[in-house]
Amino acid sequence: MSATASPAGPAPGAPNAPRDRRIILWRHGQTSWNVEGRFQGTTDIELTRTGVQQARRSARRLAQLKPHAIVSSDLRRAAATAAELAGLTGLEVQHDAGLRETYAGDWQGLTHTEINERYGAEYLAWKHGEPVRRGGGELETEVADRAAPVVLRHADALPDGGTLVVVSHGGAIRTTIGRLLGIEARHWEGLGGLTNCFWSVLGEGVRGWRLLEHNAGSLPEPVIGDDD
Template sequence: MNQATRIIAIRHGETAWNVDTRIQGHLDIPLNDTGLWQARQVGQALADEPVAAIYSSDLLRAWATAQAVAQATGAPLNPERGLRERSFGSFQGRTFEQIEREVPEQALRWRKRDPDFAPDGGGESLTMLRERIACTVHQIAARHSGQQIVLVAHGGVMDVLYRLATHLDLQAPRTWQLTNAAINRLLWTGDHGLALVGWADTQHLEDSSRDEIHS
């Protein structure tokens, strides 16, 4: 009988481009001061959890977040390109407002979550992203039957994980949060794939110690 793999999925901490609503995609943007604090907080929140391994997108904002979790838990940290954010091609480096103004036809397809729309310049469609994430998570989780692992990735990846776990269509309106450094919990089995356990736990980010970085 297949034992479930317990998955803790974490979106990276905040970046300056998150604040500016600027598309990051595969561009390597570092965490800002708030993001570094969030990374430390999520690491501390997981410090007493049994973690067999951590897998992280190799992009700096995710990797730095994962390093904080690895330092707190002592679990081995592994880079995984398959956990990268969606490639946004020519959208990368532009704000939402710029995209709406400069390429309105593409912006409309993006806003309507057209599953087959891929931005110019090597962008991925939502269908391509879902296939990549489903395959990557299957391969990782299958190695850790009966164990708990941490996946550190990006907002687009978290969105796909939620949809896979709840069997929601790619075009279904999003009603769930994709908060930076929130703790999301899922189960994976070879027979049934992903199932949702808990989502967007941010209790560790409401700690009064945050005031220390603004004092």
Template sequence: MHCTRIVAIRHGETAWNRDTRIQGQIDIPLNNTGHWQARRTAEALRGEDVTAIYASDLSRAHQTASAIGQALGQPVQIHAGLRERCFGIFQGRTWAELEASHPDVALAWRRRVPDFAPEGGESLLTLRERVEQTFAELAARHLGEQIVVVAHGGVLDILYRAATRMDLQAPRTWALANASINRVLWSPEGPSLVGWGDVSHLQAPESAQSLDERLA
């Protein structure tokens, strides 16, 4: 049986992550901590047998992937199907602002209503279709190989649900940390979980905070 091993990485931290501001498809770059996380992730993957590296075309994912590509000697290939969910008119707001101004929308979001979409945005059903099609396409290109995919929290949430056969509306009980390493095996029967939420490579003597202070 030919399977594809997928190492799925969430991008490093951004200033908007710290502010709990909804990024969606707005192109926000990594902050200093995010760059540090990207380098640590690259070092953690150095020496692994990787055939290809794919990333969302948003800079926070592409910057993270570029650090990994440098460590592995691989170019980064862009795939727009790996973009974060589009949150429409709510992009740029904090969750607190959204709950204060649109409590009904916030409640639908919290309950993970599958067909709910903010104006100009994507529903969970639309996101799931896009993400699952993208991963199936990439897996089919690399049967018997291992690839690295750098994307976003919403994208990796869908990947986890697909690999564990978890319903879209099930409450999230798994981590989606910035720069976490997550492993999935994609077979003809679909994806299965190998490992999730590894952040051991980010537990270093030199803290990201100290790096932020030096580079500020």
């Protein structure tokens, strides 16, 4: 390393110094349409009994992180999941329609098999990563356009070292993560899906947001190694 190199990043208090904030992106609990393999999109489906139990179990874990704020999609499956954490933390949930799942038009309510039978070419193009308005609905980039600013606005309101819990949906969370990490949209599928009531963790670093955990069901652990 040259004598002029400065690996430490900005000094504390410098304009670009990270504020050590953290974003937990938490997927809602199970619904009957999840079990049946149906596209939900913006259809307002309630949690199953199992989904409620999942939310309560996960909320007990996330409450240990002592979040400073909770923001949720206004769809019932997300709002009910968020309410479990709110009940443990005393925080008020802020609901925002910008965090809703991708609107999938005519695909909503159909299983993958039914979609493949009726919209085979469109379904195949989507599976191959092409930008597709599934069922005449939204593009994934359009979901990121509405969801990512909501997350950033609430994250900006956090105190230094603060934690924001965002309760949303699998597709909306993946597109938001992709946008916040600066990943090209064609690579967002590489992030994989989220299990019901599992979450992903973004932490603030010198160069922006970093993916610390993905599809996790246990509390984040410190990263100890040469790459931290």
